[in-house]
Amino acid sequence: MTVGLFIPCYIDQFYPQAAIATLRLLQRLGVTVEYPQGPVCCGQPMANSGYGHLTKGCDDLFTGSYSSYDYVVSPSGSCVLHIKEHMHPMHGKIYELVEFLTDVLKVDQLDARFPHKVSIHQSCHGLRGLYLSQMSERMAPAFSKPERLLKMVDGLELIDLHRSDECCGFGGTFCVSEEAVSVKMGKDRVKDHETSGAEYITSSDLSCLMHMEGLLKRSKSPVKVIHIAEILNHTEHGAQ
Amino acid sequence: MTTREKILKAVLENQPASTPPPEVFFFPQETGNLSDKFADTLISIGGRAIVVQGLDAIGPLLPKYFDTTRRIATNIPELAGTAGLISQDVDPHSFQDIEVMLMRAHFGIAENGAVWITEQLMGQRILPFIPQHLAVVISASDIVPTMQQAYQRIGSARYRFGSFIAGPSKTADIEQALVLGAHGPRTMTAFIVH
Amino acid sequence: MEPSKTIDHAALAAEFNKDPERVDWHDATLWTVRQRRDMRAHQVPEWEALREMASQIKENVLSNLHSYLQQFEQNAIANGITVHWAEGAEDHNQIIYGILKAKGINQMVKSKSMLTEECGLNEFLGSKGIDVVDSDLGERIIQLAHQRPTHIVLPAIHLRKEEIGEIFHEHLGTPKGLSDPQELTETARQHLREVFLTRRAALTGVNFGIAETGEFVVCTNEGNADMGAHLSEVHIASMGLEKLVPTRQHMGIFLRLLARSATGQPITTYSSHFSVPRPGQEMHIVLVDKGRTRQLGRPDFRASLKCIKCAACMNTCPVYRRSGGYSYQATIAGPIGSILTPNLDMDKYKNLPFASTLCGSCTNVCPVKIDIHQQLFKWRQEIIKEGKGSAQKTFSMKLMASILSSPGKYKLSGSAFKWVSKWMPFLVKNKMNPWYRQRDMPQAPATSFKEWYKKNV
Structure with a gap:
C-alpha cells in the first residue's frame, strides 16, 4: 500500500512538526508514504468565499498529482472534507489521518506515551463532515474515533468539556471578515478547555488549533495546542 | 389572469418532479401503564393529574384546589350539582368571570400530556381558554401513546374546531423564565377516571 | 430600481460584541434552549426516523404543491372559510385592510405571525387608522418598545428583564424597578385580557394547513391565538403557501417534532x-x-421552504448566539434567515450567507432536515456568480486560483513562506490585520515541512 501525503500550505509553513509526526506515524505503522510536492492547496479558501468556479485548475493539479496512489492521507480534516465533496476522482481514496488509522489501518494499539491532561477540540468539518465522532445534535449512539486513538496512548488523561462540539469560530476567511464574532467564539471555546483543566488541546484540524493558539498566546495562557498526530507519535523517548 | 391563477401557474412551473409521501411508520413504544405515563408527563409540564374513581368524586375535591366561592362552570350534565351548567347560547364574552371550567376531553396522549377536545365537548370554543383554571375529565382507558396514534384515533372525524391542550397557559418570553398563566388558564387539572 | 443597501452583518455583530457580558448572557440563554431540545429529543428513540419522515413529507408537499393548494382551498371553502391569494406584501396588506374596512373595524388583536411582520402589516394598517395590538407577550414587549423581533420563536430574547421592566413602567404603569418575570407577565395578562375582550377582529398565523380537510393548525403556549380568535367576529389567518401538509396523519409527525425542536x-x-x-x-x-x-x-x-419555523437552527448557531438577531436585519434571522433572504433581495442580504463558519450544527438540529449549511455554501457561489463580490476580492481570488493551478507559478510567486503570509488572508503580517488585533500570529519555524522532507527523506 502506498499513501500519498497531502500537506496544505499553512501546515507546511507553520506546523511542520505535525506533518513530520503524520509521516513518521504512518511509517511506523508499516505504510509506504510518498509526498508529491506540487499541490499546496485543496481550493477550499476560494470555494468557501464563493469562488468555487475558479478552482478547476487547482483541482486538476491535485487529482493529477494524487490519483496514482492507493490512498491519500492528510492531517487536516477540513481540507479532506473539501476534497471529498468537490473532487470526484478522489472519492474513496482521500482520508483524514484519524479515520485512516481507525477505518483503513484498523489500528487497535499504539506505542505511544503522552502523560498529560488532554481535551479534544472537535473540528466541525471533521465532526459533521467526516463523522469522526457522534454529533451532540444527533439522537444516535455515541462514538469518537479520535478518542478511541487517544485512549491507546499511555499516561494520557482525557478531559471532558461543557460543550463537547461547539465551533471555535475560525471558519476560514470568517476569522477576519467577522472578526468580533470569530474572536468571541474562540475565546469561549478556549475558556471551556482552560476551566476543564486541560494542559493540551488537541484536534485533527490545525486551522482550529491555530485560531485557538492565537488567543491562548495573546492571553498568555499556559494551555498549549497540539495536533493529534504529534500525540500519537510521541513515545517515552519523545517525538519519533 | 387573477392573482390566484398567477400564483398557481408559478407554482406549477417551479415545483420539482413529484416525489411520493413516505410511508408513515408507527414505532414500538415503551410498555407500561399509559395513564400513569400521561399523568407523569402532564405534571412535568406544569399540569395536575388526579385519579378519581368516578365523576361523583370530583365535586368534593374542588374546594381543595380551587376558590369555590367564585364561578365554577361545567358543560358535563352529571356535574350540574357541583358546578353551574353553561348555557350554550350566550355571548362568549360573558364567560370572562369563570374561575374553574370543568369539561370532558376525548382522550389524552402519554408522550406529551395533551388532551384532545373538540367543539362538541367544549360547547363554546372559548371555554377551555378563558377561565382562570381548566379542569378536564378523562377516562383512564382513553390514553394513546403518541401524537401519531392520536391522529389515527381522530381519523376522518368531522369537527368544527378542536385543540390539543397540554397543561396551563405559559410563557417564557421574559429571559426564558417560565411563568404559568399567560393569557389562558393558570392551572390545568386532569381528573383521570378509573 | 436602485439596488438595496447591503446589510453589514459583521459591523452590527461587532457593535453587539462591545458588551461581552451581554453576549455571554445571550449565548447562555439560547444554549439552555438548545440543551432542553437535546434532552427532549433524547426521550424519543425514533427521533432521527421522525426527522426523515418529516423531511420526505415536506418534499412531497413541495413537489405537489400545485394540487395540494387547490385541494386545501376547495376544502376550506367547503368548510365556510373565505380564501384569498396574495402575491406580495402589498396584496396581503390590502386584502386584510379590505376585510376590516368592510366590517367597519379599526382595532385588531394579532397573535404571532412572522409573515405579517415580513409584510409590515402593523405599519400599513396603522397608516390607515387601524390599531393592531400584538398579543404574544414577547411581541407585545417589543411592540411597546418600537423594536423588531430578534428571534422567530422568542421575539424579545435580546432584552433583559430589567429593560422589560422599564418598558412596562413607561407604557403599562408598573412600579419603577419591577423586573420579576412573574409580576411582569401578570401585568401583561391583565392588560391584554382587556384587549381580547374588546376586539372584533383577530389575526393569527398558521403553523400547518391540512390539504385533506381544509383546516389549519395554530400552535401557541400562551393561548393568545385562541383568546383572540374565539372572542372576535372576524378571524383572519395569514399563511405562507408552503405551510401545507397532505393529511391529518402527517400532522402527528410534525407535532412530535415541532415543540421539542423549538423550546424543548x-x-x-x-x-x-x-x-x-x-x-x-x-x-x-x-x-x-x-x-x-x-x-x-x-x-x-x-428545500428551505420545508421550514416549520421552530428556530432550532438559531438556538444552536454559535454565530447567531454571539451576534444577536439584529445583526441580520431580517424578519427571519440566523441560519434559516440567511438562506431565505437572498432570494428576497440579494443586494440587501448578500452578506448573510457569509455570516457563518459552515459548522453544520443547524443542519443537524433541523427537524425537517434542511441542508442549511450546504445552502449557505451554495448561496456564496450564487452571489459571487451574480457579480456581487467586491472587485478587489474577485481580482485576488482569480490570481490565487491561477497560482494554485500550477506548481511553477507557485514557485515563481516567491518563497512559500511569503506566499502563505500573503495569501492566507488571516496571516498577513500587519497590525491592521483583523487577525492580529486579538490573536497572536502563528510562529513559522526555521524549516518548513517541504525543506525538512528534502533534507531527511
Whole structure:
C-alpha cells in the first residue's frame, strides 16, 4: 500500500512538526508514504468565499498529482472534507489521518506515551463532515474515533468539556471578515478547555488549533495546542 | 389572469418532479401503564393529574384546589350539582368571570400530556381558554401513546374546531423564565377516571 | 430600481460584541434552549426516523404543491372559510385592510405571525387608522418598545428583564424597578385580557394547513391565538403557501417534532385546529406567495421552504448566539434567515450567507432536515456568480486560483513562506490585520515541512 501525503500550505509553513509526526506515524505503522510536492492547496479558501468556479485548475493539479496512489492521507480534516465533496476522482481514496488509522489501518494499539491532561477540540468539518465522532445534535449512539486513538496512548488523561462540539469560530476567511464574532467564539471555546483543566488541546484540524493558539498566546495562557498526530507519535523517548 | 391563477401557474412551473409521501411508520413504544405515563408527563409540564374513581368524586375535591366561592362552570350534565351548567347560547364574552371550567376531553396522549377536545365537548370554543383554571375529565382507558396514534384515533372525524391542550397557559418570553398563566388558564387539572 | 443597501452583518455583530457580558448572557440563554431540545429529543428513540419522515413529507408537499393548494382551498371553502391569494406584501396588506374596512373595524388583536411582520402589516394598517395590538407577550414587549423581533420563536430574547421592566413602567404603569418575570407577565395578562375582550377582529398565523380537510393548525403556549380568535367576529389567518401538509396523519409527525425542536417542550400548550367558523363569525385565510414560488424554482434552495419555523437552527448557531438577531436585519434571522433572504433581495442580504463558519450544527438540529449549511455554501457561489463580490476580492481570488493551478507559478510567486503570509488572508503580517488585533500570529519555524522532507527523506 502506498499513501500519498497531502500537506496544505499553512501546515507546511507553520506546523511542520505535525506533518513530520503524520509521516513518521504512518511509517511506523508499516505504510509506504510518498509526498508529491506540487499541490499546496485543496481550493477550499476560494470555494468557501464563493469562488468555487475558479478552482478547476487547482483541482486538476491535485487529482493529477494524487490519483496514482492507493490512498491519500492528510492531517487536516477540513481540507479532506473539501476534497471529498468537490473532487470526484478522489472519492474513496482521500482520508483524514484519524479515520485512516481507525477505518483503513484498523489500528487497535499504539506505542505511544503522552502523560498529560488532554481535551479534544472537535473540528466541525471533521465532526459533521467526516463523522469522526457522534454529533451532540444527533439522537444516535455515541462514538469518537479520535478518542478511541487517544485512549491507546499511555499516561494520557482525557478531559471532558461543557460543550463537547461547539465551533471555535475560525471558519476560514470568517476569522477576519467577522472578526468580533470569530474572536468571541474562540475565546469561549478556549475558556471551556482552560476551566476543564486541560494542559493540551488537541484536534485533527490545525486551522482550529491555530485560531485557538492565537488567543491562548495573546492571553498568555499556559494551555498549549497540539495536533493529534504529534500525540500519537510521541513515545517515552519523545517525538519519533 | 387573477392573482390566484398567477400564483398557481408559478407554482406549477417551479415545483420539482413529484416525489411520493413516505410511508408513515408507527414505532414500538415503551410498555407500561399509559395513564400513569400521561399523568407523569402532564405534571412535568406544569399540569395536575388526579385519579378519581368516578365523576361523583370530583365535586368534593374542588374546594381543595380551587376558590369555590367564585364561578365554577361545567358543560358535563352529571356535574350540574357541583358546578353551574353553561348555557350554550350566550355571548362568549360573558364567560370572562369563570374561575374553574370543568369539561370532558376525548382522550389524552402519554408522550406529551395533551388532551384532545373538540367543539362538541367544549360547547363554546372559548371555554377551555378563558377561565382562570381548566379542569378536564378523562377516562383512564382513553390514553394513546403518541401524537401519531392520536391522529389515527381522530381519523376522518368531522369537527368544527378542536385543540390539543397540554397543561396551563405559559410563557417564557421574559429571559426564558417560565411563568404559568399567560393569557389562558393558570392551572390545568386532569381528573383521570378509573 | 436602485439596488438595496447591503446589510453589514459583521459591523452590527461587532457593535453587539462591545458588551461581552451581554453576549455571554445571550449565548447562555439560547444554549439552555438548545440543551432542553437535546434532552427532549433524547426521550424519543425514533427521533432521527421522525426527522426523515418529516423531511420526505415536506418534499412531497413541495413537489405537489400545485394540487395540494387547490385541494386545501376547495376544502376550506367547503368548510365556510373565505380564501384569498396574495402575491406580495402589498396584496396581503390590502386584502386584510379590505376585510376590516368592510366590517367597519379599526382595532385588531394579532397573535404571532412572522409573515405579517415580513409584510409590515402593523405599519400599513396603522397608516390607515387601524390599531393592531400584538398579543404574544414577547411581541407585545417589543411592540411597546418600537423594536423588531430578534428571534422567530422568542421575539424579545435580546432584552433583559430589567429593560422589560422599564418598558412596562413607561407604557403599562408598573412600579419603577419591577423586573420579576412573574409580576411582569401578570401585568401583561391583565392588560391584554382587556384587549381580547374588546376586539372584533383577530389575526393569527398558521403553523400547518391540512390539504385533506381544509383546516389549519395554530400552535401557541400562551393561548393568545385562541383568546383572540374565539372572542372576535372576524378571524383572519395569514399563511405562507408552503405551510401545507397532505393529511391529518402527517400532522402527528410534525407535532412530535415541532415543540421539542423549538423550546424543548413535548408539545406546545395549545395546538388548535380551525375547520369551520363559529356561527356568525367570518373566517378568512390569506395565502401568500411573497417570493416562495421563486425559491421553489431554485433547485439548490427550494428545500428551505420545508421550514416549520421552530428556530432550532438559531438556538444552536454559535454565530447567531454571539451576534444577536439584529445583526441580520431580517424578519427571519440566523441560519434559516440567511438562506431565505437572498432570494428576497440579494443586494440587501448578500452578506448573510457569509455570516457563518459552515459548522453544520443547524443542519443537524433541523427537524425537517434542511441542508442549511450546504445552502449557505451554495448561496456564496450564487452571489459571487451574480457579480456581487467586491472587485478587489474577485481580482485576488482569480490570481490565487491561477497560482494554485500550477506548481511553477507557485514557485515563481516567491518563497512559500511569503506566499502563505500573503495569501492566507488571516496571516498577513500587519497590525491592521483583523487577525492580529486579538490573536497572536502563528510562529513559522526555521524549516518548513517541504525543506525538512528534502533534507531527511
